[in-house]
Amino acid sequence: MLKNKYVSFLFIVLITFSASAMGGFVTTSFKEPWYSQIIQPSFSPPSWVFGPVWTTLYFLMSLAIWLFWINFKNKKVLYIYFVHIFFNAIWSIIFFGFHQIFLALLNLIIILIFIIWLMNIYYKTYRLSFLLMLPYLLWSTYALILNGSIFYLN
Numbered sequence: 001m002l003k004n005k006y007v008s009f010l011f012i013v014l015i016t017f018s019a020s021a022m023g024g025f026v027t028t029s030f031k032e033p034w035y036s037q038i039i040q041p042s043f044s045p046p047s048w049v050f051g052p053v054w055t056t057l058y059f060l061m062s063l064a065i066w067l068f069w070i071n072f073k074n075k076k077v078l079y080i081y082f083v084h085i086f087f088n089a090i091w092s093i094i095f096f097g098f099h100q101i102f103l104a105l106l107n108l109i110i111i112l113i114f115i116i117w118l119m120n121i122y123y124k125t126y127r128l129s130f131l132l133m134l135p136y137l138l139w140s141t142y143a144l145i146l147n148g149s150i151f152y153l154n
Contacts, residue, residue: 009066016062019085023092030097041149057136064132084114101151108144
């Protein structure tokens, strides 16, 4: 039983951080010189902020779904989480890889819908998972505003 818990945690972390690795690869490969040449809003954070923030958020997201999973074994919610991770992963491809600011904005809206959907489920059944998702919701809302501002300015 304990082994299964830890294997499931490692599986969830591996899938979640795979999205991060893919996004990081695309970002570093295709960000420049394009990103430096577009107009940034005054509230854009420095580039070094993104790595630590996303690492923390991916860990919290993984922990939230894992705690939910080990307590409820709900495959539907796990499926929702992994579909959400897909949309999370392709944001970097859309924004940095294809330089499609508006499509990335639409993708962020989809991500936020999934975050709210997951948080709604967590709130009703396992509040700790809900709380672990709050920083992700806040950062993703900020990302939506940032992405929307970049679209507007460019």
